Amino acid sequence: MTDQASIHSPIDPAPAGEPLLALRGIGKSFPGVRALHDVDLDVHAGEVHALMGENGAGKSTLMKVVSGVYQPDAGYILLDGEPVSFHHPREAQERGINIIHQEFNLLPDRTVAQNIFLGREPKKGWLVDARAMDEETQKLLDYLGAGRSISPRTLVGRLSVAQQQTVEIAKALSFQSRIVVMDEPTASLASAEVDALFERVRALQETGIAFVYISHRLDEIRKITQRLTVLKDGELVGTGLTSDFSTAQIVSMMVGRELSDYYPPYGDPATFGEPVLTIDGGGNDEIRDIDLAIRAGEIVGIAGLEGSGRTELARAIFGVDPFTRGEMSLQGAVVRFGHPRQAIGAGIGFLSEDRKSEGLVLNASILDNTLLAVRSVVGRSRAGSSRSAVANEARRVDLRASGLHQETRFLSGGNQQKVVLMKWLSTGSRLFIFDEPTRGIDVGAKAGIHELMRNLANAGAAILMISSELPEVIGMSDRIVVMRRRTFAGELPAGSSEDAIMAMAAQTDEVVA
Amino acid sequence: MSVAVPASLRTRSIRDRLEAAGLFQIYGVLLLVVIVTWGLILASGGNINVTNTLVRSVALGIVAVGQTYVILGGSLDLSVAYQVSVTAVVASIVMDGRVDRMWLAVIVVLALGALIGLVNGVIVTKFHINAFIATLGTSLIIKGALNATVNNYAGAVPREFRKLGYGAILGVPVSVLLLLAVVAIGWFILRYTRFGHHLYAVGASEETARLSGVRSDRVLILAHVLCSVTAVLTGLFIVSRLSAGAPWVGTDGNYDLESIAAVVLGGTALMGGRGGVLGTFAGVLILALLDNAFNQLQVNPLLKDVVRGVIIIAAVAAYTIRQRGRVP
DSSP states (O other): OOOOHHHOOOOOOOOOSOEEEEEEEEEEEEETEEEEEEEEEEOOOOOOEEOOTTTSOOOOOOOOHTTSSOOOSSEEEEEEEEEOOSSHHHHHHHTTTTEEESSSOOOSSBBHHHHHHHTTTETTTTOOHHHHHHHHHHHHOOOOOOOOTTOSSSSSSSSSSHHHHHHHHHHHHHHTTTTTEETTTTTTOOOOHHHHHHHHHHHHHHTOOEEEOOOOHHHHHHHHHHHEEEEETEEEEEEGGGGGOOOOOOOOOHHOOOOTTTTOOOOGGGGGSSSSEEEEEEESSOOOOOOEEETOOOEEEEEOOOSSSSHHHHHTEEEHHHHHHHEETTTTEEEEOOSHHHHHHHHHEEEEOOOIIIIIITTTHHHHHHHHOOOOOOIHHHSSSSSHHHHHHHTTTTTSOOOTTTGGGOHHHHHHHHHHHHHHHHHTTTTEESSSSSOOOOOOOOHHHHHHHHHHHTTTTEEEEEOHHHHHHHHOOEEEEEEETEEEEEEEEEEHHHHHHHHHHHHTTTOOO | OOOOOHHHSSSSOOHHHHHHOHHHHHHHHHHHHHHHHHHHHHHHHHHOHHHHHHHHHHHHHHHHHHHHHHTTTTTTOHHHHHHHHHHHHHHHHHHTTOOHHHHHHHHHHHHHHHHHHHHHHHHHHHHHOOOHHHHHHHHHHHHHHHHHHOSSSSSSOGGGHHHHHHEEEEEEETHHHHHHHHHHHHHHHHHHSSSHHHHHHHOOOOOOOHHTTOOHHHHHHHHHHHHHHHHHHHHHHHHHHHHHOTTTTHHHTTTTHHHHHHHTTTTTOOOOSSSOOOHHHHHHHHHHHHHHHHHHTTOOOOHHHHHHHHHHHHHHHHHHHHHHHHHO
């Protein structure tokens, strides 16, 4: 770790003059989670301000407070030095604060002009003045240099992602925006489109508009932002000129914590058993040349950037998009799955990233969810499908619920994850695939899930874990396999550093996953 | 990003406009149905009567415009058939054959219709009850009330009022003019009023509409009221044809499911947010043309329903496939 003291002291050589937007001591809690605590943020006119932090650090919550989606429990917001409080996003918009969300708020079947002026259509007498609307839109698009490629009357659904983003920016401008928050704006843009976006942002910056730029990509932060603020676990860790921070400093501000405090001890390789899963030269349309063996009792972590093929690997193993090349065996026997049913029957449990839509039937009870896979695949009669067996499993995973008949939608994220795990325990799985096991789960419950995974491994299960949170990969994995460009880039031992993983995952690209 | 686009690409042809409105395909299907049905009729020695086909579209056409509104907003109305019956019966009783009570009756049924629409809208938006169940409930209530009051033809409409069903202006039936007026007004409202714009937004994404400051509840309630008003107009047309109202006139016409079928056949998304009145008009004409052909060709009525079912499913499947294939 780098020198913590220098990082934690809030050195902030702020530009001269009153900040356009000032947040002071902002706090916000949700049942069971403290999302923000005592956060300050200054945004000055004409700057691009990076807001950084890991998933769950509180960036989105903070921006929702700024834009009137949430009201803070503590602290206050100053706009031009005046206290303001927003009760609805519309109020923030009217005061010139706009958010461009990662998933756009656009209606694909309406035109560009109709989208931009939704709720504020110009009127001529009783009627919408469509001509004025189109003309205003054309002006905005011209101003953004997109007036020739996007027509006000084009349906938004026919535009590319980059063009839709331009429409979002035009919409923000139509509110006379002074502060534009962009949440991961480049996540789905090609590099030429990123350049065009940056050009546009710089031009608007000249006119005094301030941007809050949320991103994980360090190279972009360097290119476009002048100052940055880093949050961790809902608290401010540092703020200052972007150029004053080294990449290593930014990374350690974002992730810097003593891992050993948070994760259970690694497994002992001497106690690992026979390989449960072996893949030789596995491949399909999405991934290629996969060689992997996971032994009983072992947790293997898969790291890699978005799009490196991690999820595709899990889907191949589980028979969703099966391997078309190579050979896969489970406990020594060669298997070929055409459908997840076969994988489940053979003893694989898959805990998907999207618990709410893929892992659980939210309005069904804990009992029914647990027995869903058993009933459909293995057959009703098998042992483990009884109520008492489910109650045993609930104790085993330390489930917190009012009863087995409680509907799973009322459970917290951590407990929902436990129900998914119970489902696979009751089918008698030997291999568990965890895809982003703790995404969207609060810090306290994360530790519980991690402990559970380790106990599962110690009891003889083989675990494949996919995670984009590097601390989790490092903290949990007995072995780390790094993926890059849809194949394995290499393997690292337990406890490797983030730098080593990132170097392998990104090679030259300077990116933090 | 700012790729220069030749000016010729930016002026829009009629085809482009139809494409943009999602109507190209639907009117293509309509044209196909015209050619096939008329071809078959002519081949079998029958004759084509356009006016007759149009008059036969009036009752369904008017109420289908209203149904388009609620479906665009992400709701629907199953109670229109009973609303048609109520209108026919109440108008007939209030008029009681007297010319001087014609307008009174029209005002009474319009008010009654608006009230039913208001109730439907409020149940759907304020109590968050699924529109299917909410309007099924109101239709049962109306049905019970109606059957408890009358059990046969009741009252009568004056000769004057029957002009609505049988009269003509310059050779065009009054009822067809009424249908065209409702379609035109329905189209105009959607295109040129804030309410119309907001209705699309509410149906496509209530969240986006709300974040844009649209009061989605009010919008949807108004859509339900307008839908009921069209059901009233259909009821008035039917009672003018029959000269007296009976409690089964609406349900006999199957206006609930038929209107939904016409809307969907016209390319409006059942989930809301996409489509429009012009598509529905084509949908209604397609159904009327098929009916006309079946009658003239004396097709077995059971087979008739099978063919209609196949055509509805095939058309909607075609729209869906095209929609999916669209550039995101």
